Amino acid sequence: MVSSNGRLDFLCNNEPEFGSYCLPAAARNCPYAYTIFPLWTALDTDIGQVGCSAWANGCGVFTSISGTAPNRIFNVEWHALLNFTSNTPQDFEVRLYENDPNQRFDVIYGNVGNAFGLNYLWVGGVQGPPGFFTEDFCQTGVSPPRTNVSRTYTFVPCGSPTPTATPTATATATFTPTATPTATATASPRERPTPRARPTPQPHPTP
DSSP states (O other): OEETTTEEESSOOOOOOSOOOOSSOOOSSSOOTTEEEEEESOEEOOTTOGGGGGSTTOSEEEEEEESOTTSOEEEEEEEEEETTOSSOEEEEEEEEETTOTTOOEEEEEEEEOOOTTOOEEEEEEEEOSTTOEEEEEEEEETOOOOSSEEEEEOOOOOOOOOOOOOOOOOOOOOOOOOOOOOOOOOOOOOOOOOOOOOOOOOOOOOO
């Protein structure tokens, strides 16, 4: 949903209102979750006002597409005046990139006029689910954001946890020598021969 008050609501359609709030903005009709705030303040895009002559095509919110698929750029440009004034042009644009890996979008500020004597609040940034937001500026009084500058926003997802290998103690085989029996010589008794009787020679008669 494109709001004339300088918002892009992607989740819920909050109706235009005269106020704006520093981020994170509390819910109104519904939460401001997933909302881009290029220049959130009280704006008037009605045609026919004196300040609308600042643009050839007058006041309003204009959209266009540049580039070719699948890498197109969707452009949303505001030609607006501060509410209750007729000569304070607020010229800014959002560019949404198709198929960008980081979901990139740009905010380009042209001429952002002062509001002398009026207490306006200019808010720029982006708000996601509860607790997640990026505020570029929240400026009050007669100090609008800088003109002729641009901002680039990208979404970088958190990295997935990487498992880390932890060494585990492993049993290691250790060689332990085993005693091997060794043959030992043992003396065994032997039988001794028994002496034999030898015949005694006998004398023979001499012839």
